[in-house]
Structure formats: structure tokens, C-alpha cells
Amino acid sequence: MPWDELKPRRWPAFDKELEGISKQTMEDHFKLYEGYAKKANECRKILTEFDYSEIEGNQVYSPLRAVSVDYTFALLGFKNHDLYFGHLGGHGGADPEGRFAELLDDEYPGGIEMWKQAIRKGASAARGWVMTGYDLNDGSLFNYVMDTQNLWAVYNMVPVLALDVYEHAYARDFGATPDGRKQYVEAFFENLDWGHVNRQLAQAEAAREGAQRVGAEEKVPTA
Numbered sequence: 001m002p003w004d005e006l007k008p009r010r011w012p013a014f015d016k017e018l019e020g021i022s023k024q025t026m027e028d029h030f031k032l033y034e035g036y037a038k039k040a041n042e043c044r045k046i047l048t049e050f051d052y053s054e055i056e057g058n059q060v061y062s063p064l065r066a067v068s069v070d071y072t073f074a075l076l077g078f079k080n081h082d083l084y085f086g087h088l089g090g091h092g093g094a095d096p097e098g099r100f101a102e103l104l105d106d107e108y109p110g111g112i113e114m115w116k117q118a119i120r121k122g123a124s125a126a127r128g129w130v131m132t133g134y135d136l137n138d139g140s141l142f143n144y145v146m147d148t149q150n151l152w153a154v155y156n157m158v159p160v161l162a163l164d165v166y167e168h169a170y171a172r173d174f175g176a177t178p179d180g181r182k183q184y185v186e187a188f189f190e191n192l193d194w195g196h197v198n199r200q201l202a203q204a205e206a207a208r209e210g211a212q213r214v215g216a217e218e219k220v221p222t223a
């Protein structure tokens, strides 16, 4: 199916009173999300309109190189925020629920509490994002620390939880300090919609099951 223009969505979180995260922060943050959609669309258009028989391929600088790299920053800026805003606005609570909790409990030797501590510490160690992603190859859930929208994610990892730790996400409400960031992470947990997280996971698990089924029918070994 052909690619279609990205459009930022007004997720329910924008109409709710969140714990600790102000409406102003959310509205300012929405503008960034809109900007990522706009620039991803712009880059994509440029990349489909280049004359590849004529265009310069140069690794030091070339328009092709610059737009290709910045496209991933814009596109993942959109995707990361789509998930972030999508799973805010829930009843939150201390611990994850459902299948997400079940898989984490199996994955981390210290269970849910260890996973949560790993997110907290990851949030202090990351420059941009901390994610929990489902691996389509092995079916595991694991945390990833990312320095920007597009750095250090791995292939076939489907993000199911995305915590934005750029200062724009918390400086207004909690202060641009390490302590402010820690308070924001707790507020993030309080505002999470675990149902949304579990729906992302259900989609990812269904995709893996579908790929395995097709692989078995075609007798092609799958990972």
C-alpha cells in the first residue's frame, strides 16, 4: 500500500488533566510533533522526486545524504511522539498490567520492579528517549536508551512504551534538573494508559505470529 502523508493526532491526553504535566507543556509539545510530521512529509516528498540518474551521491555532503539522514530524525520524531501522546492520559498507577506485565516479569530476573527501575535509570542515562520494545525476532520485551529520535533503536524492535526525556517534555513543570527529570518520570508512570501499551504489544505479537505462520506455510525458516 502506498505511503500516505503523516498527520499528527489529537490524542485523548490533550483534553485531560494530567498528573503533574501541564496543558501548556502538552500544547507546546504538540507543536513539535506537528513539526516532525511536516518535515517527515517534506523529506519524503523530496526523496521521491529526486532524479536518481543525475543526483550526486557524496558521503561528505550531498542533498541526497542530508535529506535521507534528516528524514529518519523527522519520521521517528513523529512516530515516537505518536506513541508517547497515545499512551498518556490513562489512570496510571504504580505497576504495568496485562500481557505487558506478564512478558516483563518473564524477561527481567527481578520482575516488574526491576524493569521499572531500569526505566527510571535509563531515563537519567538517555539524552532523548527510553523505550520498551517488542522484538519481532525472538518475542521478548526489552528496554532501549536512545540519544535522539533516531539513534540506538534496533531493527525489528516495535516500541510499545516510549518515554520522552528531552527537556521540552518536563522543564516547564519540573525544572531542567536531574531531579526535575526524576519527578517527571514518576508523573509519566502516573499518567500511563496501560491499555494502550497492551494494544501496541498485541499488534506486535500478532505481527510476529502472522510472520511465523507464513514462514511455516512456505517452509522458510524464521528467526
Ligand SMILES: [Fe+2]
Pocket: 029, 032, 081, 164, 166, 168, 169
Ligand atoms: Fe518530545
